[in-house]
Amino acid sequence: MSTITAELTAGEVRAERRELRRRKRTALLLVVPLLAFIVFAFVAPIASMLYRSVYNPTVVELIPRTISGLAEWKNTELPQPATFTVMAQELRQLAESRQAGILAAAVNRSYPGSSSLINATARKMNRLTEAQLAAEGAAALRQSDPRWNEPELWRSIRQAGRAYTDNNYLTALDLERNAQGQIQWRDSVRIYVQLYSKTLGIAITITLLCIVLGYPLAYYLSQAPRRVASALMILVLLPFWTSFLVRTTSWIALLQTNGVFNSILEALGLIDAPLEMMYTRFATVISMTHILLPFMILPLYSVMRGIDPGYVRAAVSLGSRPWRAFLWVFLPLSLPGLSAGSLLVFIISVGYYITPALLGGTDGQMIANIIAFHMQHSNNWGLAAALGTLLLVLILTLYWVYDRLVGASNIKLG
Incomplete structure (x- = not known):
């Protein structure tokens, strides 16, 4: 009897293993299209970019x-x-x-x-x-x-x-080799390191502006009645229903010499001559802030909506002032949304191309515009690939630093 029971148990185990393998194969087949898309749309272009940056036959x-x-x-x-x-x-x-x-x-x-x-x-x-x-x-x-x-x-x-050469990376870092083969700073104009610094400065400025503008609005939406919050959220999402190119070119009508802003300022007597706002870094920052602001509000709102308001009320009932309860209770709980929104806005703004190209002029150009120039006009694909690779490494490095800092702060809060 025990022998029969053991044989049945072993048979059940083998059947369960076969069923488990069948489920794994089914799950793999369902994931194959996504994996193929990732390889085709992301892995292959990045690998090609890395290869082109060092291979120039x-x-x-x-x-x-x-x-x-x-x-x-x-x-x-x-x-x-x-x-x-x-x-x-x-x-x-x-x-x-x-x-x-x-x-x-x-x-x-x-x-x-x-x-x-x-x-x-x-x-x-x-x-x-x-x-x-x-x-x-x-x-x-x-x-x-x-x-x-x-x-x-x-x-x-x-x-x-x-x-196979590292010349493209040296050029992207404003470096060169002298007659003895030693690496040194370029004697000619150095532009790429300055462009990377400008790109990071613009991206950080846009991220900070989105935080300043988006956090209060997300907080108000999270505290408002659901019907009011839903109506206001439609206004937040409305830019997504408008063509991106239309949103960008509308700033031309607002910022140009005879545009809306200059006309209003002149009508109010605040200026005597039109301000030069087009084709400047200011135009790039303000237009990109407008475009990327929803990417800050949505993560903040989703996190804030899930925070129990009883936490803040409990802190106030225990003698804390409202502003201290906000700083010590609500703000730390909203940090995941703030971190996600900041990271999303920063990464998108670093690689932006169309808005700086249309509104930035010389002063508002970013590294993505130079990469596009080398690919479309100078046909220096190797240098464009090296610039893109360095930008990718820079973003991954900043993300690693951000993850370490945020992870450490979460451990302390926990």
């Missing part, structure tokens, strides 16, 4: 023999005459295939002015035959322009010819 594919000849070249002297000859021959081939401009654009990023030099030299080499270039290609290249006798130009060509 354009130059070595255009002039492979020249790059091979420069591999053993000493930086302090000019390359061997054979390297000059090979360069002249490959420039002629690029001129015939109409690809000299691609090489010129790639080298010009590290050696300004080389774009016109390479294009002009390629046209001159194209006038010579292969036999002439094989016999006197080095002399023809040197005579075409005196800049071909500068070691700095050849260093730039060799540097641009590396398939």
